[in-house]
Amino acid sequence: MKSLKELEEIKQRTLDSVNLRKDRSGGTRVVVGMATCGIAAGARPVLLAFLEEVKKRNLGDVTVSQTGCIGVCRLEPMVEITCPGEEKVTYVSMTADKVRRIVAEHLVNGQVVTEYTIGAAE
Amino acid sequence: MEFFRSHVLICGGTGCHSSGSADVMETFKTELAKNNLENEIKLVQTGCFGLCEVGPVVIVYPEGAFYSRITSDDVPRIVSEHLLKGRIVTDLLYHDSIHEDEIIKSLNEVGFYKKQERLALRNCGVIDPERIEEYIAFDGYKALGKALLEMTPEQTIDVIKASGLRGRGGAGFPTGLKWEFTAKAQGDKKYVCCNADEGDPGAFMDRSVLEGDPHSVLEAMTIAGYAVGSDQGYIYVRAEYPIAVNRLTIAIGQARESGLLGKNIFGTDFSFDIELRLGAGAFVCGEETALIASIEGKRGEPRPRPPFPAVKGVFGKPTLLNNVETYANIPQIILNGPEWFRSIGTEKSKGTKVFALGGKINNTGLVEVPMGTTLREIIYEIGGGIPKGKKFKAAQTGGPSGGCIPADHLDTPIDYDSLAQIGSMMGSGGLIVMDQDNCMVDIARFFLDFTVDESCGKCPPCRIGTKRMLEILDRITKGQGEEGDIEKLEELGKNIKSSALCGLGQTAPNPVLSTIHYFRDEYEAHIRDKKCTAGVCQALLQITILPEPCRGCGLCKKACPVDAISGERKSPHTIDQSKCIKCGACLEKCPFKAIVKG
Numbered sequence: 197m198k199s200l201k202e203l204e205e206i207k208q209r210t211l212d213s214v215n216l217r218k219d220r221s222g223g224t225r226v227v228v229g230m231a232t233c234g235i236a237a238g239a240r241p242v243l244l245a246f247l248e249e250v251k252k253r254n255l256g257d258v259t260v261s262q263t264g265c266i267g268v269c270r271l272e273p274m275v276e277i278t279c280p281g282e283e284k285v286t287y288v289s290m291t292a293d294k295v296r297r298i299v300a301e302h303l304v305n306g307q308v309v310t311e312y313t314i315g316a317a318e
Numbered sequence: 319m320e321f322f323r324s325h326v327l328i329c330g331g332t333g334c335h336s337s338g339s340a341d342v343m344e345t346f347k348t349e350l351a352k353n354n355l356e357n358e359i360k361l362v363q364t365g366c367f368g369l370c371e372v373g374p375v376v377i378v379y380p381e382g383a384f385y386s387r388i389t390s391d392d393v394p395r396i397v398s399e400h401l402l403k404g405r406i407v408t409d410l411l412y413h414d415s416i417h418e419d420e421i422i423k424s425l426n427e428v429g430f431y432k433k434q435e436r437l438a439l440r441n442c443g444v445i446d447p448e449r450i451e452e453y454i455a456f457d458g459y460k461a462l463g464k465a466l467l468e469m470t471p472e473q474t475i476d477v478i479k480a481s482g483l484r485g486r487g488g489a490g491f492p493t494g495l496k497w498e499f500t501a502k503a504q505g506d507k508k509y510v511c512c513n514a515d516e517g518d519p520g521a522f523m524d525r526s527v528l529e530g531d532p533h534s535v536l537e538a539m540t541i542a543g544y545a546v547g548s549d550q551g552y553i554y555v556r557a558e559y560p561i562a563v564n565r566l567t568i569a570i571g572q573a574r575e576s577g578l579l580g581k582n583i584f585g586t587d588f589s590f591d592i593e594l595r596l597g598a599g600a601f602v603c604g605e606e607t608a609l610i611a612s613i614e615g616k617r618g619e620p621r622p623r624p625p626f627p628a629v630k631g632v633f634g635k636p637t638l639l640n641n642v643e644t645y646a647n648i649p650q651i652i653l654n655g656p657e658w659f660r661s662i663g664t665e666k667s668k669g670t671k672v673f674a675l676g677g678k679i680n681n682t683g684l685v686e687v688p689m690g691t692t693l694r695e696i697i698y699e700i701g702g703g704i705p706k707g708k709k710f711k712a713a714q715t716g717g718p719s720g721g722c723i724p725a726d727h728l729d730t731p732i733d734y735d736s737l738a739q740i741g742s743m744m745g746s747g748g749l750i751v752m753d754q755d756n757c758m759v760d761i762a763r764f765f766l767d768f769t770v771d772e773s774c775g776k777c778p779p780c781r782i783g784t785k786r787m788l789e790i791l792d793r794i795t796k797g798q799g800e801e802g803d804i805e806k807l808e809e810l811g812k813n814i815k816s817s818a819l820c821g822l823g824q825t826a827p828n829p830v831l832s833t834i835h836y837f838r839d840e841y842e843a844h845i846r847d848k849k850c851t852a853g854v855c856q857a858l859l860q861i862t863i864l865p866e867p868c869r870g871c872g873l874c875k876k877a878c879p880v881d882a883i884s885g886e887r888k889s890p891h892t893i894d895q896s897k898c899i900k901c902g903a904c905l906e907k908c909p910f911k912a913i914v915k916g
């Protein structure tokens with residue numbers, strides 16, 4: 197170890213991978229509906245696509261978790277995204293391709309992809 | 319970047335290890351593989367979470383779900399329900415970790431954790447102790463960098479002095495002063511030692527720190543080395559702590575590889591290295607001069623002080639010796655400043671103290687509370703009270719060197735001085751709770767028996783005096799106590815305290831003296847009435863049959879292994895006390911509850 201800078205680099209490199217273990221309120225939360233209907237409708241590939249994109253783009257401070265049935269089974273797979281200080285956005289009929297766009301536009305640039313939301317589908 | 323959506327923290331502390339956490343870990347590995355989840359979910363082996371009683375403990379993030387008493391059989395359900403589908407398996411959760419509406423509480427809402435403040439244990443149960451990067455991610459080694467690059471050794475000592483930190487190994491000596499003495503002592507070579515002997519039966523605070531956060535001790539010792547001008551550290555740890563020894567060995571290896579131990583740390587001209595010394599687990603080797611002798615490879619026997627280790631320690635050189643928990647506080651004091659540390663605790667005792675809570679208590683385990691927390695808060699709020707709604711009788715702090723605290727002192731704020739005032743001591747942190755079923759004479763006998771066994775035998779007051787005391791206590795518990803015994807115990811105790819060579823002998827009478835002080839009537843009942851009200855001392859127990867409820871069914875007679883019971887069918891039976899061996903077999907058999915003990 198030669199300098200504090202070097203130490204800081206190790207810290208930053210590892211921090212994202214341990215951040216999850218703190219009780220926290222900040223950060224972006226991605227929740228994928230993974231009840232039986234969701235899994236049947238292809239929720240796993242959606243979840244995996246989120247993980248891959250987050251990993252690829254080095255997005256710290258994002259948690260990806262799953263939940264049971266969100267309620268509107270015919271629109272599964274569904275995903276809820278909550279950015280800090282903003283209303284929850286619900287996306288429906290998700291696919292891996294849609295995930296890539298949502299990560300790029302919503303998570304990275306803060307632009308909700310309106311056409312995929314539950315509001316557009318109803 | 320690696321990204322895992324969920325972390326499964328599995329406790330790898332000694333408590334959970336012995337209840338099977340290694341199997342749980344293995345099963346998680348195979349189940350994750352079976353479900354193709356290895357790249358999404360990270361398994362982390364951590365140190366103790368404190369609630370060893372309900373181990374093995376598994377915590378799943380980001381939800382913070384606290385699973386308790388997990389066996390390998392439970393793992394497939396956690397994987398397929400929680401990890402795959404996101405449905406928390408509520409029936410496996412720790413009972414106090416969910417609200418009535420089944421929403422899970424965050425960990426600091428759980429009763430056991432609510433009043434705790436984790437400084438020394440901050441990383442235990444949070445990081446993987448076998449990965450230095452995780453320690454660094456939680457600001458590890460930053461304090462060392464700060465001290466080496468931005469502070470002089472004198473400034474470092476001043477910060478510790480100003481913090482008010484006192485030794486956690488028992489005596490409570492101001493840590494900063496000890497550092498200063500060692501720094502000022504003349505010597506071409508100096509040593510920094512860590513006391514990880516932890517001999518108090520029932521204590522496991524230091525073990526948990528070493529198992530859960532070994533780097534915090536390494537970092538603190540290195541800071542100490544810089545402050546006092548030493549380049550060599552020793553950790554004296556008992557060989558009966560294999561997990562701690564293993565984690566320390568790994569940690570030292572990683573620190574050396576990263577250049578955090580060794581030559582020119584942080585590019586400065588300061589060099590420091592640490593070696594382990596394994597102890598055989600004798601209580602007296604925790605005493606500083608005996609410990610030093612043992613590090614030198616000699617017999618672990620105390621020697622008179624002065625000279626103190628700060629002047630003449632390991633190999634005759636100035637030596638700094640601190641306890642594990644004392645060290646674990648150092649990095650944060652350097653990082654957050656002395657004012658921050660002083661803001662926690664009481665007037666003369668700053669910071670927190672870790673206790674190993676045991677005995678008659680619902681939540682057995684490891685707790686860390688700010689100094690000044692009352693015994694009542696620890697027992698009833700954190701500890702969840704006494705099992706089966708029984709009545710609190712006393713708590714023993716300070717182990718074999720300490721004393722008991724009776725119910726009238728439940729609201730005493732716990733710190734060094736108030737404990738000393740009521741005849742107990744902080745000690746290293748063993749806290750044993752006793753209820754109405756504990757006999758205080760028997761408790762005193764238990765601790766004295768321990769010290770008699772552990773006395774090194776070098777000086778007569780301790781070797782012979784404690785033995786005499788034990789003989790008297792033995793007689794009392796066997797119903798052969800005599801008038802004057804209590805006074806004899808008191809006198810012997812006082813003499814031993816003032817004439818023994820080391821702290822072991824000087825404190826050995828404490829458990830006896832303090833139980834006499836608070837529970838003299840119990841001693842008197844044993845001696846005069848030959849009665850043990852708690853029903854513990856077998857020899858004083860009488861098992862009798864009450865004539866009214868006895869229907870003469872004869873079931874007790876059949877149960878008695880020594881034919882002590884006689885009586886005609888359908889008329890009251892009696893027990894021949896000279897034959898009865900007090901096994902209690904008849905007691906359980908009687909359908910009319912006619913047999914009583916007391």
Ligand SMILES: Cc1cc2nc3c(=O)[nH]c(=O)nc-3n(C[C@H](O)[C@H](O)[C@H](O)COP(=O)(O)O)c2cc1C
Nearest residue numbers: 485486487513516517604605606640641644821822
């Ligand atoms: C019989 C006896 C046993 C002791 N056992 C321990 C022990 O296991 N761990 C410990 O840290 N200190 C123990 N001590 C206290 C040490 O002698 C010493 O005071 C302490 O390690 C200093 O560290 P501190 O100032 O950080 O508390 C013991 C003392 C005596 C007299």
Ligand code: SF4
Nearest residue numbers: 775776777780820823
């Ligand atoms: S007091 Fe006891 S343990 Fe200490 S030196 Fe004397 S005999 Fe040994």
Ligand code: SF4
Nearest residue numbers: 878898899901902904
């Ligand atoms: S306590 Fe045991 S020995 Fe005594 S009378 Fe009952 S059964 Fe017999």
Ligand code: FES
Nearest residue numbers: 331333334366370
């Ligand atoms: S050892 Fe697992 S909680 Fe203490």
Ligand code: FES
Nearest residue numbers: 775776777778779
């Ligand atoms: S045997 Fe040492 S003083 Fe008597």
